[in-house]
Amino acid sequence: MSELRRWSADGATDAEIALLEAARGVQPSAETLARARALRALSVTAAATTIAGAAPVAAATKSGLTLVGKIAILSLVGGGVVAGGVAVRAARQASAPPAAAVVPAPRPVSAVPLRPEPPRVNPPPASVSAPISPVRAAESPRPARPASSNDQLSREVKALELAHRALAEHDPQRALELLDRYGAHFPAGSLSSEAVVLRVQALLANGDRAAAQAQADAYSAAHPDTPFAIRLKELVRGQ
Amino acid sequence: MIERALPPTITARETAPDVRFRSMVDAHFVTVWRALRHLGVPEVGADDGAQQVFLVAARRLDDIRAGGERQYLLAIALRVASEIRRALRRRREVPMDTPVSEPLCVATVDQQPEQALDNKRALAMLATCLEGMSEKLRDAFVLFELEELSAPEVARLLGVPVGTVASRVRLAREYIRESLGSRGRR
Numbered sequence: 501m502s503e504l505r506r507w508s509a510d511g512a513t514d515a516e517i518a519l520l521e522a523a524r525g526v527q528p529s530a531e532t533l534a535r536a537r538a539l540r541a542l543s544v545t546a547a548a549t550t551i552a553g554a555a556p557v558a559a560a561t562k563s564g565l566t567l568v569g570k571i572a573i574l575s576l577v578g579g580g581v582v583a584g585g586v587a588v589r590a591a592r593q594a595s596a597p598p599a600a601a602v603v604p605a606p607r608p609v610s611a612v613p614l615r616p617e618p619p620r621v622n623p624p625p626a627s628v629s630a631p632i633s634p635v636r637a638a639e640s641p642r643p644a645r646p647a648s649s650n651d652q653l654s655r656e657v658k659a660l661e662l663a664h665r666a667l668a669e670h671d672p673q674r675a676l677e678l679l680d681r682y683g684a685h686f687p688a689g690s691l692s693s694e695a696v697v698l699r700v701q702a703l704l705a706n707g708d709r710a711a712a713q714a715q716a717d718a719y720s721a722a723h724p725d726t727p728f729a730i731r732l733k734e735l736v737r738g739q
Numbered sequence: 740m741i742e743r744a745l746p747p748t749i750t751a752r753e754t755a756p757d758v759r760f761r762s763m764v765d766a767h768f769v770t771v772w773r774a775l776r777h778l779g780v781p782e783v784g785a786d787d788g789a790q791q792v793f794l795v796a797a798r799r800l801d802d803i804r805a806g807g808e809r810q811y812l813l814a815i816a817l818r819v820a821s822e823i824r825r826a827l828r829r830r831r832e833v834p835m836d837t838p839v840s841e842p843l844c845v846a847t848v849d850q851q852p853e854q855a856l857d858n859k860r861a862l863a864m865l866a867t868c869l870e871g872m873s874e875k876l877r878d879a880f881v882l883f884e885l886e887e888l889s890a891p892e893v894a895r896l897l898g899v900p901v902g903t904v905a906s907r908v909r910l911a912r913e914y915i916r917e918s919l920g921s922r923g924r925r
Contacts, residue, residue: 504883504890504905507912515919516912522861523885528772532786536768539790540761668757731794 534653538660538694656682656691663698672705693719693728700735712736756800763808764793770809770886771816777869777881778820781827788823792816813886814896817878824874868918872911879904880911 508517528536659682666675679699682689689695696719703712716732723729772789780788792815796803803811869877875897882893883904890908894901 504901504908506887507884512912516916519861519865519915519919520884523777523865526773526776526862527769528785532772535786535790536764539768539793540764
Protein backbone atom coordinates (compact mmCIF):
# COMPACT_ATOMS: atom_id res chain seq x y z
CA MET A 501 0.00 0.00 0.00
CA SER A 502 1.24 3.49 -0.80
CA GLU A 503 2.66 5.80 1.79
CA LEU A 504 0.07 7.40 4.00
CA ARG A 505 -0.64 11.01 3.13
CA ARG A 506 -2.87 13.48 4.91
CA TRP A 507 -6.47 13.05 4.01
CA SER A 508 -6.70 16.60 2.70
CA ALA A 509 -4.05 15.66 0.12
CA ASP A 510 -5.47 12.23 -0.49
CA GLY A 511 -8.95 12.60 -1.85
CA ALA A 512 -10.90 14.22 0.96
CA THR A 513 -14.03 16.05 -0.12
CA ASP A 514 -14.57 19.70 0.69
CA ALA A 515 -16.93 18.70 3.47
CA GLU A 516 -14.36 16.35 4.92
CA ILE A 517 -11.64 18.97 4.74
CA ALA A 518 -13.95 21.41 6.50
CA LEU A 519 -14.50 18.80 9.16
CA LEU A 520 -10.77 18.33 9.71
CA GLU A 521 -10.15 22.04 9.88
CA ALA A 522 -12.96 22.53 12.36
CA ALA A 523 -11.54 19.79 14.53
CA ARG A 524 -8.02 21.23 14.43
CA GLY A 525 -9.44 24.61 15.40
CA VAL A 526 -11.11 23.44 18.58
CA GLN A 527 -9.90 25.39 21.54
CA PRO A 528 -10.57 25.39 25.23
CA SER A 529 -12.74 27.91 26.97
CA ALA A 530 -11.35 30.96 28.69
CA GLU A 531 -11.88 29.21 32.01
CA THR A 532 -9.81 26.26 30.90
CA LEU A 533 -7.02 28.56 29.79
CA ALA A 534 -7.12 30.32 33.13
CA ARG A 535 -6.58 26.95 34.74
CA ALA A 536 -3.63 26.40 32.46
CA ARG A 537 -2.18 29.57 33.92
CA ALA A 538 -2.70 28.14 37.37
CA LEU A 539 -0.90 25.02 36.21
CA ARG A 540 2.08 27.11 35.15
CA ALA A 541 2.11 28.86 38.46
CA LEU A 542 1.75 25.75 40.53
CA SER A 543 3.41 22.84 39.04
CA VAL A 544 6.85 24.20 38.49
CA THR A 545 7.69 23.88 42.12
CA ALA A 546 5.60 20.77 42.35
CA ALA A 547 7.55 19.28 39.48
CA ALA A 548 10.87 19.83 41.16
CA THR A 549 9.55 18.41 44.40
CA THR A 550 8.15 15.36 42.75
CA ILE A 551 11.20 14.74 40.64
CA ALA A 552 13.17 14.70 43.86
CA GLY A 553 11.80 11.24 44.47
CA ALA A 554 8.17 10.68 45.17
CA ALA A 555 6.46 7.38 44.54
CA PRO A 556 3.79 8.19 42.01
CA VAL A 557 1.32 5.41 42.47
CA ALA A 558 1.77 4.47 46.06
CA ALA A 559 -1.62 5.79 47.06
CA ALA A 560 -3.43 3.81 44.40
CA THR A 561 -4.75 1.12 46.65
CA LYS A 562 -6.20 3.41 49.23
CA SER A 563 -9.46 1.95 50.43
CA GLY A 564 -11.38 5.17 49.98
CA LEU A 565 -11.27 4.94 46.22
CA THR A 566 -14.32 4.02 44.28
CA LEU A 567 -14.32 0.94 42.10
CA VAL A 568 -13.84 3.05 39.02
CA GLY A 569 -10.91 4.80 40.58
CA LYS A 570 -9.31 1.53 41.61
CA ILE A 571 -9.70 0.01 38.21
CA ALA A 572 -8.26 3.01 36.49
CA ILE A 573 -5.47 3.52 38.95
CA LEU A 574 -4.31 -0.04 39.20
CA SER A 575 -4.22 -0.52 35.48
CA LEU A 576 -1.66 2.15 34.79
CA VAL A 577 1.59 3.35 36.19
CA GLY A 578 1.79 7.04 36.88
CA GLY A 579 -0.91 8.24 34.58
CA GLY A 580 -3.37 5.88 36.19
CA VAL A 581 -3.60 7.87 39.35
CA VAL A 582 -4.52 10.73 37.24
CA ALA A 583 -7.03 9.08 35.03
CA GLY A 584 -8.69 7.42 37.96
CA GLY A 585 -9.13 10.65 39.78
CA VAL A 586 -10.36 12.46 36.75
CA ALA A 587 -12.82 9.77 35.86
CA VAL A 588 -14.16 9.57 39.34
CA ARG A 589 -14.58 13.27 39.43
CA ALA A 590 -16.21 13.37 36.02
CA ALA A 591 -18.55 10.64 37.12
CA ARG A 592 -19.51 12.52 40.23
CA GLN A 593 -20.14 15.67 38.35
CA ALA A 594 -22.31 13.96 35.84
CA SER A 595 -24.28 11.81 38.19
CA ALA A 596 -24.41 13.26 41.66
CA PRO A 597 -23.66 16.38 43.61
CA PRO A 598 -20.22 16.32 45.21
CA ALA A 599 -19.93 15.58 48.88
CA ALA A 600 -19.83 18.59 51.09
CA ALA A 601 -16.41 19.69 52.14
CA VAL A 602 -16.38 19.08 55.86
CA VAL A 603 -12.75 19.40 56.69
CA PRO A 604 -10.81 20.63 59.63
CA ALA A 605 -9.00 22.82 57.17
CA PRO A 606 -8.47 26.48 57.91
CA ARG A 607 -10.69 27.56 55.08
CA PRO A 608 -13.28 26.01 52.80
CA VAL A 609 -11.92 23.81 50.11
CA SER A 610 -13.83 23.24 46.94
CA ALA A 611 -15.26 19.76 46.87
CA VAL A 612 -14.54 19.58 43.16
CA PRO A 613 -11.07 20.95 42.93
CA LEU A 614 -10.49 21.86 39.33
CA ARG A 615 -13.98 22.42 38.07
CA PRO A 616 -16.08 23.91 40.78
CA GLU A 617 -18.75 25.06 38.42
CA PRO A 618 -21.45 22.69 37.18
CA PRO A 619 -20.82 21.01 33.83
CA ARG A 620 -21.81 23.16 30.94
CA VAL A 621 -24.68 22.09 28.80
CA ASN A 622 -23.11 23.56 25.71
CA PRO A 623 -19.45 22.69 25.31
CA PRO A 624 -17.14 25.04 23.56
CA PRO A 625 -16.52 23.71 20.07
CA ALA A 626 -14.85 26.73 18.59
CA SER A 627 -15.44 28.05 15.17
CA VAL A 628 -13.26 27.54 12.16
CA SER A 629 -13.32 31.22 11.50
CA ALA A 630 -11.58 31.70 14.82
CA PRO A 631 -8.50 29.55 14.67
CA ILE A 632 -6.82 28.59 17.89
CA SER A 633 -6.19 31.75 19.78
CA PRO A 634 -6.04 31.35 23.51
CA VAL A 635 -5.24 35.00 23.89
CA ARG A 636 -8.40 36.04 22.19
CA ALA A 637 -10.36 33.47 24.11
CA ALA A 638 -8.98 34.72 27.38
CA GLU A 639 -9.85 38.28 26.52
CA SER A 640 -13.33 37.57 25.21
CA PRO A 641 -15.30 35.38 27.54
CA ARG A 642 -18.19 33.69 25.84
CA PRO A 643 -21.44 35.53 26.29
CA ALA A 644 -23.06 32.57 28.00
CA ARG A 645 -20.76 32.98 30.97
CA PRO A 646 -20.91 35.91 33.30
CA ALA A 647 -17.87 38.10 32.86
CA SER A 648 -17.38 38.32 36.61
CA SER A 649 -16.68 34.60 36.75
CA ASN A 650 -13.69 34.96 34.47
CA ASP A 651 -12.58 38.10 36.21
CA GLN A 652 -12.56 36.34 39.52
CA LEU A 653 -10.70 33.39 38.09
CA SER A 654 -8.07 35.71 36.68
CA ARG A 655 -7.68 37.39 40.03
CA GLU A 656 -7.37 34.04 41.72
CA VAL A 657 -4.71 32.96 39.26
CA LYS A 658 -2.76 36.13 39.84
CA ALA A 659 -2.98 35.72 43.60
CA LEU A 660 -1.64 32.19 43.38
CA GLU A 661 1.06 33.22 40.96
CA LEU A 662 2.31 35.67 43.56
CA ALA A 663 2.37 32.96 46.19
CA HIS A 664 4.15 30.63 43.82
CA ARG A 665 6.71 33.24 42.98
CA ALA A 666 7.45 33.79 46.66
CA LEU A 667 7.92 30.06 47.02
CA ALA A 668 10.22 29.93 44.00
CA GLU A 669 12.22 32.73 45.54
CA HIS A 670 12.67 30.67 48.70
CA ASP A 671 10.45 32.86 50.79
CA PRO A 672 7.88 30.39 52.15
CA GLN A 673 6.79 32.74 54.91
CA ARG A 674 5.80 35.30 52.34
CA ALA A 675 4.09 32.58 50.30
CA LEU A 676 2.03 31.61 53.35
CA GLU A 677 1.02 35.21 53.91
CA LEU A 678 -0.06 35.50 50.30
CA LEU A 679 -2.00 32.27 50.58
CA ASP A 680 -3.73 33.61 53.69
CA ARG A 681 -4.65 36.63 51.67
CA TYR A 682 -5.92 34.44 48.86
CA GLY A 683 -8.07 32.53 51.34
CA ALA A 684 -9.48 35.73 52.78
CA HIS A 685 -10.35 37.13 49.38
CA PHE A 686 -11.64 33.91 47.90
CA PRO A 687 -13.06 31.84 50.74
CA ALA A 688 -14.70 29.48 48.25
CA GLY A 689 -12.29 30.07 45.41
CA SER A 690 -12.20 28.05 42.25
CA LEU A 691 -8.54 27.31 42.81
CA SER A 692 -8.77 26.40 46.48
CA SER A 693 -7.27 23.00 45.88
CA GLU A 694 -4.30 24.49 44.07
CA ALA A 695 -3.91 26.83 47.01
CA VAL A 696 -3.79 23.88 49.39
CA VAL A 697 -1.01 22.29 47.34
CA LEU A 698 0.95 25.52 47.44
CA ARG A 699 0.34 25.85 51.16
CA VAL A 700 1.63 22.37 51.84
CA GLN A 701 4.71 23.12 49.77
CA ALA A 702 5.24 26.38 51.61
CA LEU A 703 4.83 24.73 55.00
CA LEU A 704 7.32 22.05 54.06
CA ALA A 705 9.76 24.64 52.79
CA ASN A 706 9.26 26.51 56.04
CA GLY A 707 10.15 23.43 58.05
CA ASP A 708 6.66 23.03 59.45
CA ARG A 709 6.19 19.42 58.58
CA ALA A 710 3.45 18.74 61.12
CA ALA A 711 1.27 21.52 59.74
CA ALA A 712 1.92 20.32 56.19
CA GLN A 713 0.90 16.82 57.17
CA ALA A 714 -2.24 18.12 58.88
CA GLN A 715 -3.21 20.07 55.79
CA ALA A 716 -2.65 17.09 53.55
CA ASP A 717 -4.59 14.80 55.88
CA ALA A 718 -7.50 17.21 56.12
CA TYR A 719 -7.68 17.55 52.38
CA SER A 720 -7.41 13.81 51.81
CA ALA A 721 -10.17 13.15 54.32
CA ALA A 722 -12.51 15.41 52.41
CA HIS A 723 -11.42 14.35 48.91
CA PRO A 724 -9.96 10.88 49.28
CA ASP A 725 -9.91 9.87 45.64
CA THR A 726 -8.79 12.99 43.89
CA PRO A 727 -5.48 13.52 42.13
CA PHE A 728 -4.78 16.42 44.45
CA ALA A 729 -5.11 14.25 47.52
CA ILE A 730 -2.65 11.80 46.05
CA ARG A 731 -0.27 14.57 45.13
CA LEU A 732 -0.41 16.02 48.60
CA LYS A 733 0.56 12.69 50.06
CA GLU A 734 3.46 12.48 47.65
CA LEU A 735 4.60 15.93 48.60
CA VAL A 736 4.52 15.17 52.30
CA ARG A 737 6.26 11.85 51.80
CA GLY A 738 8.82 13.16 49.36
CA GLN A 739 10.30 15.77 51.63
CA MET B 740 0.59 30.48 23.18
CA ILE B 741 -0.67 31.06 26.65
CA GLU B 742 2.51 32.94 27.38
CA ARG B 743 1.34 35.87 25.29
CA ALA B 744 -1.60 36.40 27.56
CA LEU B 745 0.42 36.37 30.73
CA PRO B 746 2.67 38.75 32.50
CA PRO B 747 6.24 37.49 32.69
CA THR B 748 6.53 35.49 35.86
CA ILE B 749 9.76 33.59 35.40
CA THR B 750 12.24 34.61 37.99
CA ALA B 751 15.97 34.35 37.94
CA ARG B 752 15.95 31.75 40.69
CA GLU B 753 13.81 29.28 38.91
CA THR B 754 15.58 26.14 37.87
CA ALA B 755 16.00 24.88 34.34
CA PRO B 756 13.34 22.20 34.83
CA ASP B 757 10.95 24.89 36.08
CA VAL B 758 11.47 26.96 32.98
CA ARG B 759 11.21 23.97 30.73
CA PHE B 760 7.99 22.86 32.34
CA ARG B 761 6.47 26.28 31.91
CA SER B 762 7.41 26.40 28.28
CA MET B 763 5.85 22.98 27.79
CA VAL B 764 2.59 24.17 29.29
CA ASP B 765 2.67 27.29 27.17
CA ALA B 766 3.41 25.49 23.96
CA HIS B 767 1.32 22.38 24.33
CA PHE B 768 -1.55 22.82 26.76
CA VAL B 769 -4.10 23.52 24.06
CA THR B 770 -2.84 20.58 22.01
CA VAL B 771 -3.18 18.23 24.95
CA TRP B 772 -6.62 19.50 25.91
CA ARG B 773 -7.86 19.27 22.34
CA ALA B 774 -6.42 15.80 21.85
CA LEU B 775 -8.14 14.59 25.00
CA ARG B 776 -11.46 15.90 23.74
CA HIS B 777 -11.02 14.25 20.36
CA LEU B 778 -9.94 11.07 22.06
CA GLY B 779 -13.26 10.90 23.83
CA VAL B 780 -12.71 12.62 27.16
CA PRO B 781 -15.90 14.44 28.12
CA GLU B 782 -15.90 18.14 28.67
CA VAL B 783 -16.12 17.77 32.43
CA GLY B 784 -12.94 15.70 32.49
CA ALA B 785 -10.82 17.46 29.89
CA ASP B 786 -9.48 20.22 32.12
CA ASP B 787 -8.43 17.83 34.82
CA GLY B 788 -7.16 15.37 32.24
CA ALA B 789 -4.94 17.99 30.63
CA GLN B 790 -3.67 19.13 33.98
CA GLN B 791 -2.84 15.61 34.96
CA VAL B 792 -1.04 14.92 31.70
CA PHE B 793 1.29 17.75 32.60
CA LEU B 794 1.71 16.56 36.17
CA VAL B 795 2.79 13.18 34.86
CA ALA B 796 5.14 14.89 32.42
CA ALA B 797 6.59 16.94 35.25
CA ARG B 798 7.57 13.76 37.03
CA ARG B 799 9.34 12.51 33.95
CA LEU B 800 10.88 15.69 32.73
CA ASP B 801 14.32 14.10 32.54
CA ASP B 802 13.03 11.42 30.20
CA ILE B 803 11.64 13.86 27.66
CA ARG B 804 14.11 14.69 24.94
CA ALA B 805 14.38 18.23 23.71
CA GLY B 806 12.10 18.63 20.74
CA GLY B 807 10.08 15.57 21.66
CA GLU B 808 7.80 17.26 24.17
CA ARG B 809 4.67 17.30 22.07
CA GLN B 810 4.95 13.67 21.16
CA TYR B 811 5.64 12.68 24.75
CA LEU B 812 2.67 14.65 26.04
CA LEU B 813 0.40 13.11 23.44
CA ALA B 814 1.61 9.67 24.50
CA ILE B 815 0.57 10.44 28.07
CA ALA B 816 -2.69 11.94 26.82
CA LEU B 817 -3.44 8.71 24.98
CA ARG B 818 -3.13 6.72 28.17
CA VAL B 819 -5.05 9.19 30.28
CA ALA B 820 -7.84 9.33 27.70
CA SER B 821 -7.96 5.58 27.45
CA GLU B 822 -8.28 5.17 31.20
CA ILE B 823 -10.94 7.83 31.49
CA ARG B 824 -12.95 6.26 28.69
CA ARG B 825 -12.66 2.85 30.23
CA ALA B 826 -13.63 4.06 33.67
CA LEU B 827 -16.61 5.94 32.33
CA ARG B 828 -17.75 2.99 30.25
CA ARG B 829 -17.85 0.86 33.34
CA ARG B 830 -19.83 3.45 35.13
CA ARG B 831 -22.91 3.32 33.04
CA GLU B 832 -24.77 6.14 34.66
CA VAL B 833 -22.30 8.61 33.24
CA PRO B 834 -23.04 9.71 29.69
CA MET B 835 -19.89 10.05 27.63
CA ASP B 836 -20.84 13.45 26.27
CA THR B 837 -24.40 14.25 25.58
CA PRO B 838 -24.07 17.51 23.66
CA VAL B 839 -22.52 15.86 20.62
CA SER B 840 -24.86 12.93 20.43
CA GLU B 841 -26.84 13.77 17.39
CA PRO B 842 -28.08 10.46 16.05
CA LEU B 843 -26.13 10.61 12.84
CA CYS B 844 -24.99 13.31 10.61
CA VAL B 845 -26.15 11.93 7.29
CA ALA B 846 -29.49 13.68 7.14
CA THR B 847 -28.07 17.04 8.04
CA VAL B 848 -25.40 16.82 5.40
CA ASP B 849 -27.89 15.79 2.79
CA GLN B 850 -29.82 18.97 3.37
CA GLN B 851 -26.84 21.12 2.38
CA PRO B 852 -24.75 18.96 0.09
CA GLU B 853 -22.39 21.40 -1.60
CA GLN B 854 -22.10 24.03 1.05
CA ALA B 855 -19.39 24.58 3.54
CA LEU B 856 -20.37 22.91 6.75
CA ASP B 857 -21.46 24.93 9.64
CA ASN B 858 -18.62 24.67 12.04
CA LYS B 859 -20.45 23.62 15.12
CA ARG B 860 -22.38 21.09 13.20
CA ALA B 861 -19.17 19.82 11.67
CA LEU B 862 -17.67 19.33 15.10
CA ALA B 863 -20.77 17.61 16.35
CA MET B 864 -20.65 15.35 13.34
CA LEU B 865 -17.05 14.52 13.83
CA ALA B 866 -17.58 13.83 17.51
CA THR B 867 -20.42 11.49 16.67
CA CYS B 868 -18.29 9.73 14.09
CA LEU B 869 -15.33 9.41 16.43
CA GLU B 870 -17.55 8.06 19.17
CA GLY B 871 -18.86 5.44 16.83
CA MET B 872 -15.57 4.02 15.65
CA SER B 873 -13.31 1.65 17.53
CA GLU B 874 -10.69 3.14 19.79
CA LYS B 875 -7.91 1.78 17.62
CA LEU B 876 -9.18 3.62 14.59
CA ARG B 877 -9.98 6.69 16.58
CA ASP B 878 -6.54 6.98 18.18
CA ALA B 879 -4.76 6.56 14.85
CA PHE B 880 -7.05 9.03 13.10
CA VAL B 881 -6.82 11.70 15.80
CA LEU B 882 -3.04 11.52 16.02
CA PHE B 883 -2.41 11.45 12.28
CA GLU B 884 -5.16 13.64 10.84
CA LEU B 885 -5.97 16.03 13.65
CA GLU B 886 -2.71 16.33 15.58
CA GLU B 887 -0.78 15.81 12.36
CA LEU B 888 1.94 13.58 13.70
CA SER B 889 3.82 11.62 11.07
CA ALA B 890 2.85 8.02 10.45
CA PRO B 891 6.07 6.69 12.03
CA GLU B 892 5.44 8.89 15.09
CA VAL B 893 1.92 7.55 15.42
CA ALA B 894 3.26 4.03 15.01
CA ARG B 895 5.71 4.58 17.85
CA LEU B 896 3.04 6.00 20.14
CA LEU B 897 0.59 3.21 19.46
CA GLY B 898 3.21 0.48 19.40
CA VAL B 899 2.16 -0.84 16.02
CA PRO B 900 3.82 -1.01 12.58
CA VAL B 901 3.49 1.94 10.24
CA GLY B 902 1.43 -0.18 7.87
CA THR B 903 -1.10 -0.79 10.62
CA VAL B 904 -1.34 2.92 11.25
CA ALA B 905 -1.99 3.51 7.55
CA SER B 906 -4.70 0.90 7.41
CA ARG B 907 -6.39 2.18 10.59
CA VAL B 908 -6.33 5.76 9.35
CA ARG B 909 -7.81 4.71 6.02
CA LEU B 910 -10.51 2.68 7.72
CA ALA B 911 -11.33 5.63 9.93
CA ARG B 912 -11.65 7.86 6.87
CA GLU B 913 -14.00 5.39 5.25
CA TYR B 914 -16.05 5.23 8.41
CA ILE B 915 -16.33 9.00 8.56
CA ARG B 916 -17.13 9.26 4.87
CA GLU B 917 -19.89 6.74 5.16
CA SER B 918 -21.22 8.39 8.28
CA LEU B 919 -21.29 11.72 6.59
CA GLY B 920 -22.99 10.32 3.56
CA SER B 921 -20.69 12.43 1.48
CA ARG B 922 -19.09 9.81 -0.68
CA GLY B 923 -18.15 11.18 -4.03
CA ARG B 924 -19.10 14.77 -3.36
CA ARG B 925 -16.44 17.32 -4.15
